[in-house]
Amino acid sequence: MNILEVTHLSKEFNLHILNNKRIESLKDINFTMKEGEIIGLTGKSGSGKSSLMKCLYRTYLASTGEIIYLSKNGAVDLVKADDHRIIDLRKNEITYCSQFLSVIPRVAAIDVVCENLFRVEKDKDFARSQSKNMLEQLGLPYDLWDAFPVTFSGGEQQRINVARAIIAKPRFLLIDEPTASLDAKTKDVVVDMILRLKAEGTSVLVISHDEYTLDRLCDRRIDLKFGEIISEEMATNQ
Amino acid sequence: MSRNADNWLLRVTNLTKIYGEPNENTVDQTGPKFNSNICPETDSIVACADISFDLYPGEVLGIVGESGSGKSTVVKLLYFDMEKTGGAAWLKPYADGSIDMLSESNQKKRFIRNNLMGMVYQNPRDGLNFNFTSGGNIAEKLIMAGNYHVGEIRGRASDLLNKTEVPVLRMDDRPANFSGGMQQRVQISKAIANNPPLLFLDEVTTGLDVSVQAKVLDLIRELQQDLGIAMIVVSHDLSVIRMLTDRTIVMKNGRIVESGLTDQILQDPQHEYSQLLVSSLL
Numbered sequence: 001m002n003i004l005e006v007t008h009l010s011k012e013f014n015l016h017i018l019n020n021k022r023i024e025s026l027k028d029i030n031f032t033m034k035e036g037e038i039i040g041l042t043g044k045s046g047s048g049k050s051s052l053m054k055c056l057y058r059t060y061l062a063s064t065g066e067i068i069y070l071s072k073n074g075a076v077d078l079v080k081a082d083d084h085r086i087i088d089l090r091k092n093e094i095t096y097c098s099q100f101l102s103v104i105p106r107v108a109a110i111d112v113v114c115e116n117l118f119r120v121e122k123d124k125d126f127a128r129s130q131s132k133n134m135l136e137q138l139g140l141p142y143d144l145w146d147a148f149p150v151t152f153s154g155g156e157q158q159r160i161n162v163a164r165a166i167i168a169k170p171r172f173l174l175i176d177e178p179t180a181s182l183d184a185k186t187k188d189v190v191v192d193m194i195l196r197l198k199a200e201g202t203s204v205l206v207i208s209h210d211e212y213t214l215d216r217l218c219d220r221r222i223d224l225k226f227g228e229i230i231s232e233e234m235a236t237n238q
Numbered sequence: 239m240s241r242n243a244d245n246w247l248l249r250v251t252n253l254t255k256i257y258g259e260p261n262e263n264t265v266d267q268t269g270p271k272f273n274s275n276i277c278p279e280t281d282s283i284v285a286c287a288d289i290s291f292d293l294y295p296g297e298v299l300g301i302v303g304e305s306g307s308g309k310s311t312v313v314k315l316l317y318f319d320m321e322k323t324g325g326a327a328w329l330k331p332y333a334d335g336s337i338d339m340l341s342e343s344n345q346k347k348r349f350i351r352n353n354l355m356g357m358v359y360q361n362p363r364d365g366l367n368f369n370f371t372s373g374g375n376i377a378e379k380l381i382m383a384g385n386y387h388v389g390e391i392r393g394r395a396s397d398l399l400n401k402t403e404v405p406v407l408r409m410d411d412r413p414a415n416f417s418g419g420m421q422q423r424v425q426i427s428k429a430i431a432n433n434p435p436l437l438f439l440d441e442v443t444t445g446l447d448v449s450v451q452a453k454v455l456d457l458i459r460e461l462q463q464d465l466g467i468a469m470i471v472v473s474h475d476l477s478v479i480r481m482l483t484d485r486t487i488v489m490k491n492g493r494i495v496e497s498g499l500t501d502q503i504l505q506d507p508q509h510e511y512s513q514l515l516v517s518s519l520l
Contacts, residue, residue, distance in 0.1 A: 013506070016509075059501045087499070
């Protein structure tokens, strides 16, 4: 069953304040995604990978096309759906993990990770124990658990970012460069965590430049260039 | 739980406020297209017009825009600080959302305001009576809602001051002797005293220094998370909007020029004015 069907998706920015300059960022994107599949989005910087992901999450408004997402309550066009429907999906099904951690200041690392879990899990202590468990697996020093992530190093922030995205086990995960600033061992931990999610039924769209991560994770890859899909392949390990 | 079209807490349609004597062309000849809210024919001033939106339970909605765009007018109309010129608003907990609250009698409006809403103004003097003690200010709101038990009132007041980190020792002190940040936190205590499902926040951090601003923002976030109060946050500060809100409305010359998810408004603004606003402040 397809969890996602993208047809004729395009995105053009119209910059009114720069004399209506137009920037075409995605052109006629078409692809489908099966439930439980992990698709890797690849391509050079500026090829439109993150733009595509942001269109799927509705941070960007698509200019044309359809994004049909099969939610627990039926099919929704993520391009046209009402804002409240999108908020609802973001709370319950779709999680986006950006390339860089952006968090509310003055919240302890352990609570940052729990944030998505607090929405569904009323027992805060239980949520925190889940969060501790994750931070432990990811090897985040114990001292940092109650500190504020804005002060962390790149790799530490990255781990918080990933933990926070996957703790509530989303149904559909959009994840941008999950292993970028991590050492080989932590990279493996993150990859294993995502694979465990997949085993529980999560569908994942992942952006990465890291061949090792892509190899271990992806069922297939979609390669972008200048905002267009130039190749779509089946992964060898399937 | 799936949201549906009837799940709103507050529904506002075509809310309009005009000063002076408008004619039938006034609304059509003002607004962002004309970059003015003064009617060229009648000189009447359109503070806001055709404002429509739904607010869901527990949702935080931001209203941004430059000075004079009508953002405060919208919340003041909804809190009955001003009389509307046109439009209607329904609040679910009042008569199950079947009666336009803006057309109710003053007595009914007072009931709604004291039981179902709270307001925090930019200037604590607008929300607090500086001749009363801080405890007295909170008591005022509780008494208006029909609670006359002194012991209960004092208990609730000290709970609220505790929650908002105002030293309970200063419950019998007047807010005039408090710092700006403390005054703002007393105002918030008063606004939430009756556990309202809806809270209006009008530029609540403007004019406070950054560390105090941070404390007030943290408090608001905590209240939202713990109590699930729906809020309308009026601010010209996009970082406040980013931190607190799910959805945002952008206003200019008394009209809504754009509305959307807050991250979309900040990263992919569509309207010329929203683009200018985002590029000016980030």
